Amino acid sequence: MTIKAIVCDMDGTLLTSDNTIAPKTFSKLIELQNKGIQLILASGRSYIRLLPDALKLRMDKHAGLMIDVNGTSIYHVQTAKRDRIGLLEKPFINELNQFFSLFTVELQYSQDDTIYTYLPDEIYTIKRNIRGEMRLPDDYPWMGGMHGWLCDTRDGYPNQYMVRNLADTPDYCNKISVVQEPAYMAFVRDTLQNHPIYDQYEYVFSDERKMEITNKNITKGKALDLIMEYHHFQNDEVVVFGDSENDVSMFKKKKYSVAMGNALTYARQQANYTTEGNNHEGIYNMLVRLENQGLFG
Template sequence: MKYKMIVLDMDDTLLTSDNEILPSTKEALLKAQQLGVKVVLASGRPTGGMMDAALQLQLDKFDSFIISYNGAAIYDMANARFVEKTYVDSTQFKEIVAFLRNENIMALSYKDNKIYYEGTSEYEHVEGELTGLEMVKTTDLLKMIQTDVPKVMGVGNIDHISKLNNKLNGKFGEQIHATTSKPFFLEFMNKDVSKGKVLARFLQHLNINTEEIIAFGDSNNDKDMLEVVGLGVAMGNATDTIKSVADIITLDHNEDGIYKIIDEYIINKHK
């Protein structure tokens, strides 16, 4: 199989524990693009929190894209514009926040490239540290944000988040999809949004089949993405769920796991 696209989750996949891209990974991804293979970043992160990595990998020069908010937005790097947005509407936003308040879970969402949140959690600053975006604490998230939002996130105790995730079983009502990206993050998105759904839909515009894609991931929000592509790769640090659906398990995100797969399946095929 001649692969035409590489899709990468960011946190704990593309990025190390120090929030950096390994030199070997960067070298392999740049080489793949020089060989004509598209590289796409697909993350639960907000768009602004993906830009640094996207620019390091020169996605703008190679006419590529980033899929942010778990698929709620697709951003064209070359033309610096959004090509698709699929958001949680304001009514659903209010219902999710009410649910999180009832569960005594910190709630956060996004507006004007900032992260707004209400409540407290031992993990409350993680999203800001990961994305580099300013976090703004508010006493009433619904007064601060009164528009549709790309996603809503609950941040809480790992056991509590796990129980809620199991209880919701992927759904919050009829219009909202729920999943975890980290053990302490419970994410709510439009039901038409997931990395796998958006990727499959978007590829129709790029003349690329899902079978021609290699995708890398580590967390439960990567599950349908790894299932839909030709070669789904779980990082060595991935959850058991992700390892069970992957075609291959590589080294973890602090090692040369991504380099190893790209070198074998793409670079060596062009020699």
């Protein structure tokens, strides 16, 4: 069998730490698409945040696909068609709000171009002090990210709102993110795993500070399986690159599952291969290895 599709996670995988695609990786992905290999981007990001890189990679010319928000939809870059797979609706949001209100955590509710950020008093005070020390403008986002208490994602979520009362959270969202310092998030995870609500949703860590929640059976892996079924791809005809827990569902049963050198420990344990990190042309190096084995035809 030859490889017919390349699947790349974004943050920590295809993107370097400065949010660019490494030059050799970029050129190789263009080259392989020109040879007829399908390129699929799979991310916790919304399709709006993925589109700029997809267009740079000329995926609109090669019928590329994007799995966005951890598998809540599949986006066809060439036609701008979006196949919605699953949303979190108000009853589920309320149930999750009730459980996570027991913790001192930030909650983010991601829609396509909008994020609502709920901040309990303790976290609001921390962020208010940080914003003052940094002299940030009033319109700077309040949401946290993988590297700290504040993160500016207005490039993909132009509409951002802070919420101080859980009754004001939205009626639907693609995913809920739970954010705090790594040690506290480990405590949240341990508590969650011993509660009945754990079996009712999908929970994955995109990094040590952020746990992401979607409806049951809504994962990147489920979306990839739908794509593979439609295109009749076999498990040894796809190479999958990832670095986090939300990529592990895509690794399952794939012969060429590849963890980046910078991947979380659990992701490395679940992959069949490892490559160099996202800042060291890891994707390019693995693609060349596979190419030298004659796996791209």
